[in-house]
Amino acid sequence: MIDPAARSVRGRARPTREQPRRVSAADRVAAIAHWTPERIQALSANDRLSPAETVAKVRDGPVPAGVGRLFLTMEPGGDESCTATVVPSSSKDVAFTAGHCVDGGLDRQDNPIKVAKVVFAPGYENGKLPYGLFPARAFAWSDTYNGPFSSGDDDAVIALDPVAGRHVSDVAGTQHISFDKVPCVLPATFQDTSVYSSWDTKCDMAGGSSGGPWLRDFNPATGTGTIFSATSKGAVNEDGTTANLSGAAFTDAVRALYEHAGNL
Secondary structure, eight states: OOOHHHHHHHOBOOSSOOOOEEOOHHHHHHHHHHOOHHHHHHHHHHHSOSSOOSSSOOOSSSOOTTEEEEEEEEETTEEEEEEEEEOOOSSSOEEEEOGGGTOOOBOTTSOBOEEEEEEEEETOBTTBOTTOOEEEEEEEEOTTOOOTTOOTTOOEEEEEOOBTTBOHHHHHOOOEEOOSOOOSOOSSEEEEOSSOEEEEEOOOOOTTOTTOEEEEEEETTTTEEEEEEEEEEEEEOTTSOEEEEEEEOOOHHHHHHHHTGGGO
16 A cells, blocks of 8 residues: 555645556666666565554465556655556456556645556565566556545556566466446445445555455455455554555446556
8 A cells, every 4th residue: 555644745636637648668668677676675675564464364375366566656756566456358468456556646736746667566475576577558547536635436457568478467367357236245344425435344454555456256276356446545543553444436437447448
């Protein structure tokens, strides 16, 4: 999860709606060069907040299919990370994450904060990159998403470059994603307000958890389930522990965003 305190500084909604952002070939090369193993290790160490997680439990077995760490740089700001998940697409190159992971919003002087050097590491765990780094060639969010301070429709899609001729979905696998009504009982609570709808759960995952998939019908044997939300916000106690996480409920606008993601 990107630090909520930092978001209070740069999390103002943009006055205009955004279009998909495309990343030049030169910037993609620069992104891969930026994210050295040493830089990744240093950022990951900073993400492990004290005290340690007690509600969230480390899952036995490999990282679920398609799930990985999204590394990025805020300009101005610095290096940060989120989570993203590979989802089925016509291009085989699409990952799903939170909108605020790729939309920097505005600083206090109303200057845009650029999100740059975006790379995805599927299967990332404790500094290990089993499939390498996939640079982002484009990313987009729905025009109903109003920037990092907003909670509604806080979702985004990322188009990734193939690496060595291989698409990310072929390399790392995918998670299913559904925009239908959730048909099962979950350890999460649905909150419906006049502003937006969300899922909430008691969870103390902290640094880097923004954009992480909320999965139903998860099969431990295959490492797959169905995404019904993605982590958007978290409340932090005085001792630095994350008390709970929330994810925006999917809407028709986010469904349309996903359905067109293969064309990015």
